[in-house]
Amino acid sequence: MSSTVFAPAQFRLSQRFRGVRSRTLAICKPLTPEDMMVQSCPEASPAKWHLAHTAWFFESFILRDFLPGYRLFNEDFPWLFNSYYRSFTEFPEKRLRASFSRPGLDDILRYRSYVDEGIERLLEVNPDPEALRRIELGANHEEQHQELLLTDILHAFYTNPLRPIYRPFDSNQDMRSASAEPLRFIHFNGGLVDVGFSGSGFCYDNELPRHRVWLEPYALADRLITNREYAEFIADGGYRKSELWLSAGWDAIEQNGWRSPLYWNAEGESWTLYTLRGETSLEEAADSPVSHISYFEADAFARWAGKRLPTEFEWEAAAETQPVSGNLLDAEFLTPAPTSAASNSGDQLRQLWGDCWEWTSSAYLGYPGFAPLEGSLGEYNGKFMSGQMVLRGGSCVTPQPHIRSSYRNFFQPETRWQFSGIRLADKVTPLTGGASK
Amino acid sequence: MSSTVFAPAQFRLSQRFRGVRSRTLAICKPLTPEDMMVQSCPEASPAKWHLAHTAWFFESFILRDFLPGYRLFNEDFPWLFNSYYRSFTEFPEKRLRASFSRPGLDDILRYRSYVDEGIERLLEVNPDPEALRRIELGANHEEQHQELLLTDILHAFYTNPLRPIYRPFDSNQDMRSASAEPLRFIHFNGGLVDVGFSGSGFCYDNELPRHRVWLEPYALADRLITNREYAEFIADGGYRKSELWLSAGWDAIEQNGWRSPLYWNAEGESWTLYTLRGETSLEEAADSPVSHISYFEADAFARWAGKRLPTEFEWEAAAETQPVSGNLLDAEFLTPAPTSAASNSGDQLRQLWGDCWEWTSSAYLGYPGFAPLEGSLGEYNGKFMSGQMVLRGGSCVTPQPHIRSSYRNFFQPETRWQFSGIRLADKVTPLTGGASK
Amino acid sequence: MSSTVFAPAQFRLSQRFRGVRSRTLAICKPLTPEDMMVQSCPEASPAKWHLAHTAWFFESFILRDFLPGYRLFNEDFPWLFNSYYRSFTEFPEKRLRASFSRPGLDDILRYRSYVDEGIERLLEVNPDPEALRRIELGANHEEQHQELLLTDILHAFYTNPLRPIYRPFDSNQDMRSASAEPLRFIHFNGGLVDVGFSGSGFCYDNELPRHRVWLEPYALADRLITNREYAEFIADGGYRKSELWLSAGWDAIEQNGWRSPLYWNAEGESWTLYTLRGETSLEEAADSPVSHISYFEADAFARWAGKRLPTEFEWEAAAETQPVSGNLLDAEFLTPAPTSAASNSGDQLRQLWGDCWEWTSSAYLGYPGFAPLEGSLGEYNGKFMSGQMVLRGGSCVTPQPHIRSSYRNFFQPETRWQFSGIRLADKVTPLTGGASK
């Protein structure tokens, strides 16, 4: 593409940029232009919009500011594909995204190429460090939208009465495993610990500043709650026992008629589960982590089990030393998977990364001294610090480079279209057999 | 296609069937597969759904019942593309139609061809007269959806912030005309008249039985109200004077914030109008009939003008002897047009056919002795006889063969996405200069 | 009160005025000041508001205009107790009426006395004929509110979980009767008939002008549909058979979960009915007319029965010669009553007056040449001529002087809190045993 000799940092960033950008297209491979028009719930966006908006981000916050002589691809795109940056431009109501039949997919793909070329050119010209930082931010932004692309497609295909399959399992693949072993609780001493990002690479503003918190001793379950365990909660009348539920949670299940996770369908006495790999039976998926539940359901399950959800800092302190590896997007399994027998030796937290985002009992708020980014980018995270709960650990559709122990995802407690599940926490009781760490 | 010698009736019906079916595809020519996914308001449907549903009608009510050995194109389509026939099958909620990315457009086009072949085959085998009647009904059904296709696309493109143009005017075309002449009122004697369908061809069940009604003498305006005249109503504070409005109309304009017809946009001191031919200025369209107004607005305008809307029977009695000719879909003007100077001679009602559906002051109810069709087809018209008002005369997107003097269109009084306009009525006053007919 | 010698017309009007005013107070006798605060649904108003608003009407449209030197009782009342006359003053949102704890009931009663004195004084001074007309209008207005007072209290007490009783039956009273005799249909010839008010007394603007309509021959049921008959409709799955329902009716019963008339409660296998006389069993009330049903339910019942609802003009033509007498407010039975055996002789329409308002299949629209009253009073009736259906005949809470054959009541088709029931109509079939009239 260019014979310029890059500085190593730029070279790495260029590699990363290309990798992220091409993965987005790979995710869309199984989709038709018509599929990419569907917006099946207010939280979701059409796939085509995700393609455009992620290009928009690079154009709006990087090329316009840092590439000399950059000309907009299209004068309308800056406001058309703005998601929510009020200080940048006006933008269309979110629900209108389903009407963007024009620009067509071809135009959007040309827009992406145009922006790709711009970024490559910028990387060649030895840019300002702020530009490099923003390219890294743009790559992370696009990784978030990769996850959203897949969660939105899952919802779109589920909404289609024909229930198309995004990607069927190969003939040798399925979800079955040896039965999950009994839940064990691993102990942690707590104390005065540091939380928040501390490394040298990229992090979001909401992971900073690193700061001290005091933790009482605590215990975390060694794996996620399975579909089988969740089905027991349902069978025990979990959805009918008001004493298990937060008041707002009870209202939510009553108003929405929820009696199971999203994507579960009653089939006579049993359940089927709809996934990106098609429909499966509860039986087949029994040992896989339960997913697509709201915070309210996670909280009620924990109360039913006599446990609780962890705080985000209990989770982070326990995860900080664990290598990032698991059923993430890179594994291309695309649905939560049972723990493997192999991983079961020792007193390790398993399924820490990937499978499902883990609801914590922490509200999403700014850390002491939190300062949003400058300018419009300050709207990225900070303005959502109200009414949402923190989730940790990534899911089966989170890109591996995107996740880390200090990473804070956040959604309203009634959110179910994300891959969200349950890890239980408990107080430390000397009689429990778990090892202390 | 076949060497069978058709009976003349079958031959004519086959010609008609082919003509209708090919016009539907012609209407969709300017649309991309993505355009055909958009459902921009609850009343509208995606274009692809219209294509499928009109094939479904022929399959469900004709091929399944009358073509020996007919096999369904797809086992899911009977319920998937059912619109509202409860006694036929369950059907998806209307709002879900926007999620039907699959079947893709290609599948739908194949479905249409498959159904076309079935109907052609049926016509060759000398079918039951009921089959012929239903094919004619299916053709009329499809003509209604041709109109809906265009009204829905207009809304879909208007909702797209980029406002694409369905079909631009040729360089020699536009909307301008010699200024409309002053409104004249034509007198009619009324008396005991017969209304309802009386011919030998096709009509809907809601046009029957033909029956007597008593009409007092009345007068009808010789043309539709123009955009210029409607702009005067606005400029005179029409939308702010509660005394001009029905109570439900006042609530509607307050709740929806209506201050002009749908598709008008304030542009400084003036207005622009969005049409299937693109955006135009009020100035250019001043002499064209005002369109896309609710019954409430038509009624308020009439009160402001010191007149009233006609009843459906006043309209019908006046139109019964008038040849069907005007700015209908066949003219391909696709937007209301000014009256031509040529048409202005004599005391004729002009713009009776086409341009805009004319709101009448009649509620949509069954005629004395009304009997819906047998079976599921009985749901076609009768179950909507509540809360709607009758419109007469067709619009610029109504196929010419589809309209007649006894034809009753009906919509809720708050409907604005159809081409709906105003013809005034008045009492007969001997001093007025209009001629009596 | 005054020794002035009234002209006979004024004397009669004064008598009428006093009678109406005192009946309003009598209706409120069983209510506490707290009861008179309740507004239990958006359609209803607190009893105290009715007391105030009916005084307001006399003050606003009569005393201010016709009584020389009249001083307002309270400067705020003109807008505070305005219901919906936009051209008169601004007015509070209807839902706020439940917050009018001040003025207290005592103040309102003083307001009523003050207004009473004003009207009496006005009547003594030989007023303008327009003043007399308006006093009569005010009396009729108050009679309408007497009916509303009772329907609103019924709803208010039903909403109270304790279900208080407005007025219990005396020990010798109940609802039982000899079983209703089989429904018979009385024939009418129709033809060119005159409808609309024709007498010399009071009528509303919406009963005018008297005009001709053409009626085909028709038949009307000789009595109203009973609770027993309606229970058969329910037991036969009437609420689950979509083919019986108008589309908007089906939506209404689905959205509201209606499975019986308002005020019916399932009690094991049977039903109880809540009334102004307390709770009763379906068994006890089996022969009483079914009440508190929507137009949609009346229409579906008629379709289930293979009949239809009458038009308002069929009803009026049949009722015009019948003396006004029946289970009206003056009978103080306060709930629909079975037909008495005595009334059963001959081919008379029974229960024509009182018991329940009878839903007709006619939309509420203006008559040909309809002209609303001048000024603000023009808002009384005309602005509601949209989206409502006509009911005829009065109910068990309609004052006897208030009702006549040309009287048009009107409500939205989903209305159920009024005493509204069913009289069936049919086509004339020579074989039916009913007598022709």
Place this chain on the structure above:
Amino acid sequence: MSSTVFAPAQFRLSQRFRGVRSRTLAICKPLTPEDMMVQSCPEASPAKWHLAHTAWFFESFILRDFLPGYRLFNEDFPWLFNSYYRSFTEFPEKRLRASFSRPGLDDILRYRSYVDEGIERLLEVNPDPEALRRIELGANHEEQHQELLLTDILHAFYTNPLRPIYRPFDSNQDMRSASAEPLRFIHFNGGLVDVGFSGSGFCYDNELPRHRVWLEPYALADRLITNREYAEFIADGGYRKSELWLSAGWDAIEQNGWRSPLYWNAEGESWTLYTLRGETSLEEAADSPVSHISYFEADAFARWAGKRLPTEFEWEAAAETQPVSGNLLDAEFLTPAPTSAASNSGDQLRQLWGDCWEWTSSAYLGYPGFAPLEGSLGEYNGKFMSGQMVLRGGSCVTPQPHIRSSYRNFFQPETRWQFSGIRLADKVTPLTGGASK
């Protein structure tokens, strides 16, 4: 009432019980029975309901369980006046409380006396310590409802278009003061501090367990933000600058059209404020704390001012050693008051207690190891730990015995009908002139 010699604890509790119960009645003194029926927003309840529900609490959780032979006052009251304890009984929807005209006020007052006698009797019989604990809980419960009574009446009277006055100022009283002095920030060292209740008296379950938290050094404003300061925020376009607002806050002000605190009304160029003492001008109330704002407004104001809101623990650590004294209900000022000049000496936090509840930036969540009360009383606080923010310090309508440094009030962030205001926090900057504590 009884000559039994109480143990001192019982004696004190009896005194406290009587004091609380009689204050509730005193609060209702200025209200008519009609006033006590009004429920003017979904959050509020009628005053009569508060009277009944607070008696219900003592009956349901104390008399039924601990007074031998206790007979219910009325068999319906246990469910009728249950607020939200699902595990106790079913209960009426909250919005129905406005329909409880029966039982009448007299019945409710008798109910209260009956319960009072029961409690007095119970206290005489040397009851179980749990009974004593619950009587104290019941007294605290009633104190919360005393505050609600006043906030609900303020809203009810404001909703009444006549705007009655709950209690006018005496002629020598008003809100004016010497102008508030410039805001100063007091420094605190933070560190590892203990929070949560630690005394020997009563506290709620949500104040426990006492636990350690780590606080960075911080500063708190020495007084609350005044109406004048808030008016500057408005005048500076605070409500139009999206960058000042949380995303959910921006949505809230857009949807509700908020452009000022609740109870402010634009009066030409200035504002009037409606209070329990009647309407006042912004000028007169300029130095009083701003009140009746949502969390979103408090947060936006803080951002506009370049500061932030304190966490609940920063507040608690600073308040723990401060004596509880201020403009609380006992002062009977009933509206926020300016700081007095007298209180201004030294580096004290002023207005810490009373005036307005102070929004903190802390979400309302359970403390580590939080355990709700046993049984139905466990529903008192715990089930609301979702979607709400913590407020601290009490208001001008909070009873003095009710408040303490560990007390946690909580409301949804959009709540405005409570007396809620702003204390700013800041980071510690060595150059600021405030003293460190």
